[in-house]
Amino acid sequence: MRAGSLRFVVSALAVPILLYGVLVISPYAQSFYISLTDWNGLSPERTFIGLDNYVRLVRDDVFWISVWHNVIAVLVIPAATLALGLFFATMIHVGRYRARGGGRGVRGAAVYRIVYFFPHLLSIAVVGVLFSTVYDPTESGLLNGALGLVGIEPVNWLGSRDTAYPAMLAVIIWLSVGFYVILFTSAMSSIPADIFEAARLDGASRWQTFWRMTLPLIWDTVQVAGVYLGIHALDMFAIVNVMSAAGGSGGPDNATQVLGNYLYLTAFQNSEFGYATAIGVALLLLTLAFAAASLRLTRRERVEF
Amino acid sequence: MTHPTHALSRRTLLGIGAGLGALAGTGFLSGCATSSSTRDGASPSPRATGDPDNPLGVPADLPLEAVIFKGGYGDQYAIDAEAIYQQRFPQAEIQHTGGQELGKLLQPRFVSGDVPDVICNAGAGALMLAPLVENGQLMDLTPLLDAPADGGDGKTVRDTLLPGIVEQGSFGGVPYALNYTFTVHGLYYSSSLFEERGWTFPTTWAEMLDLCQEIKDSTDMAPWTYQGKNPGYILTPLVMMAIKAGGREVIEALDNLEPDSWTSEPMLESARAMYQLVERGFIMQGTSGLTHTQAQTYWANGRAVFIPCGSWLESELGDVTPDGFDMVIASPPSLTDDDALPQAAIRGMGNEAFIVPAQAENPYGGMELLRIMLSPTSSQNFTRQTQTLTSLADYDPQSAGTGLTSVRDALTASGDDTFYWRYGTWYSPLQTEAANATSALMTGEIDPDEWSRRCQAAADAVRNDDSIEKYGDQ
Structure with a gap:
């Protein structure tokens, strides 16, 4: 390597590495340290207490409830969002494939593409407040009112421990699907149309076309979407914080508690920043484990076209 | 003049940043978290006594910063009290912040030691008092309680308060917080x-x-x-x-x-x-x-x-x-x-705890503002704005609706059995x-x-x- 190019490489990399070190690596390191202290977050003083916070974590019922809820979110949200996203994208992209003999979308595909994207433009706080009203437990709630028309008794969506968490998961799925519809339709658009024509000539059914051709050809996109959705689902903080109660109780009775919200309550309600940081570190490990596992599980040969 | 700073300020941003930092356990701004800078104590003013217009000995030229929870009661009552403070100390520059979720706003400031002079610590997401007390980060309010009350005919502030108010703001017998409202x-x-x-x-x-x-x-x-x-x-x-x-x-x-x-x-x-x-x-x-x-x-x-x-x-x-x-x-x-x-x-019992941080630049100014707020005039003003009683005993709230009237009746009926x-x-x-x-x-x-x-x-x-x-x- 010539001296000139070495200088170029070093100078090009120095700034990003420095920024990464200061803004990412150093806070991580500090977090690990804070999680080993009893810091209450209000004064500069803190005492090193070793692994006490982690011992307490392992024995903390609410922590395990939160972990379980996060795990549910990581399994349900990506699965449901990807399934719905692929379904809608396929409908928009090739819905009328049979009827008209070509890869054409349903009537008004452009409109659907825009409409599906609407929820994604709203902030989670707005969506949370909106759905708190939709889920109003009395018969005047939007959802209960609609169910009332078909004779179903009002459901206490956010007040009953059986329905509260699923109701919140549904909101996140509603919020996320639109973006993935757009992502998958654009991925599908990049598949050459003649492949589909050839398949049709060979008598492939729509079902076969989807499973044997469309899905494998956009698998990279689906995989990235799945990992991203999973990491996103590990959060759940904002929606639980907005929808459970003023100040985010994670209620009723911890039935919607997730790690992010539990961390928040520990830090800002109980002023136990050391313990909260230990929860944060646990959340980080969970995120890393999920990313590693999902990348391994979804590894699949790339199809060239 | 008061300068309301409701808009997003640098502090708010820092606060949010540090909050998010702790939140993710990783955040990019949590650098502030471990960079401890303690200012060398407060500047306790020489408490001049004897001056009836300034019993707490507030230095007339020090600025005063108040952070007030702006919830159901609003913060106009505090702005009105600050206007009276301004009349008494024309040289003082007054900074007023009305806000919510004060814990997140103030937590980084307590860590750095750059704290306001008086805080109305109330509402969802307020600071937890117990750790602040343990750390010695709050002023003992005894000087305020022993000062003559504003409009109190020679009685001390302590003597003009409703029974129980001082105890309710005390930790280990020391009054660190003063609950302004009585609910x-x-x-x-x-x-x-x-x-x-x-x-x-x-x-x-x-x-x-x-x-x-x-x-x-x-x-x-x-x-x-x-x-x-x-x-x-x-x-x-x-x-x-x-x-x-x-x-x-x-x-x-x-x-x-x-x-x-x-x-x-x-x-x-x-x-x-x-x-x-x-x-x-x-x-x-x-x-x-x-x-x-x-x-x-x-x-x-x-x-x-x-x-x-x-x-x-x-x-x-x-x-x-x-x-x-x-x-x-x-x-x-x-x-x-x-x-x-x-x-x-x-x-x-008392609600809406007011505290004066120990590291404040002008802690006696903070107490003076509380003394002003506990005058009958300010209490009437508060009740007019909020239909809620202050912790001041025996003042005539004047404009009372059915709710407030029933509250006063209930208190009278309860008498010494109030708990x-x-x-x-x-x-x-x-x-x-x-x-x-x-x-x-x-x-x-x-x-x-x-x-x-x-x-x-x-x-x-x-x-x-x-x-x-x-x-x-x-």
């Missing part, structure tokens, strides 16, 4: 509705159940609702009834985390009484899924007859309450015929778990025995946790 807790109902239907407020629980049955049978209203997603609201009448039944020992047991504090007979009896509401279907359908705003609005619109709340309700509902609704407060019914305290005994408890302020993990258990009790998921076991386990856990500072008198 009474009980059951609210519409007096015009009761008049129209010919009902009277039940004074025993048996009568309450009879009235609830009548309401259920003869109207389309539900007898009870409560702020479902914040079950602490429905826990309050439960504890109140237990205290009235068992007397002040019940309070002592709760506050001192005693081994049978939640499993004692009065507590169990009260839980069983409340559970009757669940079993007999007297609670509005869907209540446990309602926010406090939803529940209170439904109640004001006549969907339920009783709601438990503190006396801020009238101010909080504002225009939502229909004309002629005439809300009034009453202490919950007596559990038994031989309750230790009379039915009229009610929970009354309060502290465990909730001292031990937030216990309050959280007790509220959660009560949520489950009031949806019928657990029975009173299970409820008392859960609450007792939470109290035991706090008692046995050496890392939690204890404030009771054991």
Whole structure:
């Protein structure tokens, strides 16, 4: 390597590495340290207490409830969002494939593409407040009112421990699907149309076309979407914080508690920043484990076209 | 001049940043978290005494920074008090911030030592006082309490306050916080509705159940609702009834985390009484899924007859309450015929804790602002704006609506039997778990025995946790 190019490489990399070190690596390191202290977050003083916070974590019922809820979110949200996203994208992209003999979308595909994207433009706080009203437990709630028309008794969506968490998961799925519809339709658009024509000539059914051709050809996109959705689902903080109660109780009775919200309550309600940081570190490990596992599980040969 | 800075300031950004940092356990700004910079103590002013216009010896030229919780009461009352401060100290530059979620706003400032001179630490997301007290980060307010009251005819501030106010702001006997408002807790109902239907407020629980049955049978209203997603609201009448039944020992047991504090007979009896509401279907359908705003609005619109709340309700509902609704407060019914305290005994205590940070530049200026706010003039101004009493005793609130009038009547009727408890302020993990258990009790998921076991386990856990500072008198 010539001296000139070495200088170029070093100078090009120095700034990003420095920024990464200061803004990412150093806070991580500090977090690990804070999680080993009893810091209450209000004064500069803190005492090193070793692994006490982690011992307490392992024995903390609410922590395990939160972990379980996060795990549910990581399994349900990506699965449901990807399934719905692929379904809608396929409908928009090739819905009328049979009827008209070509890869054409349903009537008004452009409109659907825009409409599906609407929820994604709203902030989670707005969506949370909106759905708190939709889920109003009395018969005047939007959802209960609609169910009332078909004779179903009002459901206490956010007040009953059986329905509260699923109701919140549904909101996140509603919020996320639109973006993935757009992502998958654009991925599908990049598949050459003649492949589909050839398949049709060979008598492939729509079902076969989807499973044997469309899905494998956009698998990279689906995989990235799945990992991203999973990491996103590990959060759940904002929606639980907005929808459970003023100040985010994670209620009723911890039935919607997730790690992010539990961390928040520990830090800002109980002023136990050391313990909260230990929860944060646990959340980080969970995120890393999920990313590693999902990348391994979804590894699949790339199809060239 | 006051300079309201409601807009997003650099501090707010820093606050949010540090908050997010801690939140993710990783955040990019948490660099602030470990960079400790302690300023070398406050600058305690030489407390000149004797000057009647400036008994606290406030340095006239020091700026004053006030951070005021801007919730249901707004912050105009504080801005008005700052204007009086400005008249007395024309050279002082006054900075006023009204905001919510003060914990997140102020937490990084306490870490860095760059703190305001006086804080109204109230509302959801307020700073926890106990750790600040443990760290020695708050001023002892004794100088303020011993100073002559503003408009108090020579009495000290301490002597003009309602009974209990000083104790309620004390930790280990030292007054670190001063609760500015005085709120009474009980059951609210519409007096015009009761008049129209010919009902009277039940004074025993048996009568309450009879009235609830009548309401259920003869109207389309539900007898009870409560702020479902914040079950602490429905826990309050439960504890109140237990205290009235068992007397002040019940309070002592709760506050001192005693081994049978939640499993004692009065507590169990009260839980069983409340559970009757669940079993007999007297609670509005869907209540446990309602926010406090939803529940209170439904109640004001006549969907339920009783709601438990503190006396801020009238101010909080504002225009939502229909004309002629005439809300009034009453202490919950007596559990038994031989309750230790009379039915009229009610929970009354200070709220909206004001604190002065120990590291403030102008701590005596902060106290002076509190002294101004506790004058009869400022108290009347506050009550006019909020329909809520301040902690000042015996002032004429002038403009009082039905709610406030009933609050004053209830306090008079309760007299020396007025009571309060502290465990909730001292031990937030216990309050959280007790509220959660009560949520489950009031949806019928657990029975009173299970409820008392859960609450007792939470109290035991706090008692046995050496890392939690204890404030009771054991």
